[in-house]
Amino acid sequence: MALHSCDTLAQNRQARLGRARTITGGKLLRPEQVTELLEAIIEPGDRVCLEGNNQKQADFLARCLSRVNPENVHDLHLVQSVVALSEHIELFERGIARRLDFSFSGPQGGRMAKLVGSGTIQIGAIHTYLELFSRYFIDLTPRVSLIAAQAADAAGNLYTGPNTEDTPVIAEATAFKNGIVIAQVNKIMDEVPRVDIPADWVDFVVESPKPHYIEPLFTRDPAQISEIQVLMAMMVIKGIYAEYGVQRLNHGIGFDSAAIELLLPTYAESLGLKGKICSYWALNPHPTMIPAIESGFVKSIHSFGSELGMEAYIARRPDIFFTGADGSMRSNRALCQAAGHYACDLFIGSTLQIDLAGNSSTATIDRITGFGGAANMGADARGRRHVSPTWLKAGQEAQGRNSSMPRGRKLVVQLVETFREHMQPAFVEELDAWQLMEKTGMDIPPVMIYGDDVSHIVTEEGIANLLLCRNEEEREQAIRGVAGYTPVGIARSRSAVENLRDRGIIKRPEDLGIDKRLATRDLLAARSIKELVRWSGGMYDPPRRFRNW
C-alpha cells in the first residue's frame, strides 16, 4: 500500500483534459477556440513552455495566451529557450506570467532589462541551451507546452520540417511527465511527410491562421563583409585552423566567421588545406557555406535549426546534411548543442566585450540579451575522453611541461575587431555585465564565455594564444597586445608584448607570412547573395529582404 498518492500529476492531467472537453471533443481545435481552451487548461502558477526558438516561433499560440483573462490565468512561470516576441513580454506586463527561466532574448533585450528592473519579470536564471533543456528533465519540467510545427495529420502526428529545433526536447519532457502539449501547425494534412513528434505525445492541434514566423538568423550578405574581416579570416585559417589541423568545428553567427567560410574555397584551398581542415561541422545551414560545400571542403553538417531559403539546396545535398525519408532536413537544437560541445575541437565566435582575463559578454547596461549557442560551444568539454590531434595539441600547450596526466582541451576562439561601430572598444577593463548584475539583482554577472575557456583571441592586430600564457600577467599583456588602439591596448607594456611575440604567444599577420595586399574582398568566394545563388546552382532561394534584384 502506498503511503502517499503517487499519481497526482496524472489525476491533474485528467482534470485539465476534462475541462477541455467542454470546448472540444477531439484533438483538433479551431483558431477561435484556443484562448478559451488555454484558460480552461492552464492553472495559476503553472510552468509553461511557449516554444520560442531562435528561429521558429509558436507565435499564434503566444498571441492567444497573451489574450487570456489574467484573473483566471496568472503568475505563470515561463521556461523557454528564447524570448523574442512582443507577446512574450506582454504576458508579463499583463500579469499573466511572473517568473522566467530562459537562454536568449535578442530583440527584446531592452524591454526585458526595464521590466526586470521594475520587478515585473522575475528571472530565475539565464541558462545555456543545454542547461535549460537539462532542467526540463529535473526541476523545470513544463506543465503545459505550446509548440510549433509545419503540419499535422488528424491523429496529431506532427511534421516539423527542417526547423525541428527545440520541439522534440520540449514535447518529450512535457508529454512523459503527464503535462499537456498543444501544437500550432501551418496546415492539417491527410498524411504528414514524416512523423517528427508522434501523435500520442500531443493533446491538441490547431491550424494557425498564418504560418509560424521563422527568422533567417544565420544569413549574412557577403556584400557587407569588410577587408578587415577578410584579413582576420586569413589569420584564423593560417594561424589556427592549419596550425592545429582543425577538422571538427562550430562557427558562431556573424560577418567575421562568414568571411572564414567564404575564404575556404579560395585562400584555404591555395594553402593546400582542402581535406585537412573544416570537414565536419555542428552548424546551421549558413548560406555562406555553399561555396565551401560545392568545392568539396565539407563532409558533414549537423544543424541546430534550418535557414530560410536553404531548404531545396539542403534536400539535394543529403551526403552533407541530416535529412529524413521525405528528403527534408531534420535539425535538433539539443542534440546539435551536445554535438558541438563534445564532438567538436573548435568554436569560434564574436562578442561585444572582452575583459583583461578574457571573459566575454554580450550584455550591456540596458540590455539583457542572454547567451545563444556560444556558451555551450565555447566551453571546454570537461566530460570529454576521446582524442584528436587538435584536442591533444591544445591540451599540451595549455599544460606546459609540468603535468603528469595527459589531457586535451578544446580550442575556443574569440574573433573581434578592436573597435565596434561608433568607435566602441571591444576590449574593456570591466565588463558591462557587472553593472547589469548590480542593476537587476542577479547573483553573478552574465558572462557568455569565461576567460579560462578561451584559447585564442583574434583581432585585426594579430592572434593572442592564451594557452601558452603561464600566469595572469602574461595573459593580460597578451590580450592588451592584440587590443589595438583601444585604451586597453594603448596601456600595454611594449616590452612585455614584444617578449610574448618572440615566444610566439602573439602573432602578427607578418609573423604568419600573410601578405596584407591580398586582404581584399576579391578573396571572397562570393561577394554577394546573388553569387551564393549561382554557387548553389539556383537551389538557394534567399528571403526577399536579401534580394536586390
Add this chain to the structure above:
Amino acid sequence: MEQLEYEFDGAGSLRQSGPAVLVGVVSSGNLEVLVESAELGGRGRIVVNTSVRGFGEIWQAVLTDFAGRHNLANLLISINDAGATPAVVSLRLDQAAEEFYRGEP
C-alpha cells in the same frame, strides 16, 4: 573637418622615386591613401584630412606604429578619412606602402 600633420624620421638611405600609389575610397568608414615621393630631406610626412574631430592621439599612435613598420624616407602620404576605424587605417596604410615598394620592405 580636421587637418592633422605628422613627421617621422626616415630610415637613412633616400628612396628612388617611384610612381604615386592611391588606394581606398572616401566612403563612410573608409579612407583614401595617396603615397608619393617628395624631397623631404630624408623625413616622411603624413597629412590627414578627417571628417571626425578629436581623435588626434589615436592617429598619432596608429601612424607612429606604421612608421615603425615601413621606411618613410622622402615619402609624402596624404589621407582623406571618412571615419575609418584604426583597423581600416592601418590596413590601408600597409597596403599602400607595400604597393608603393612592391614587396620591397
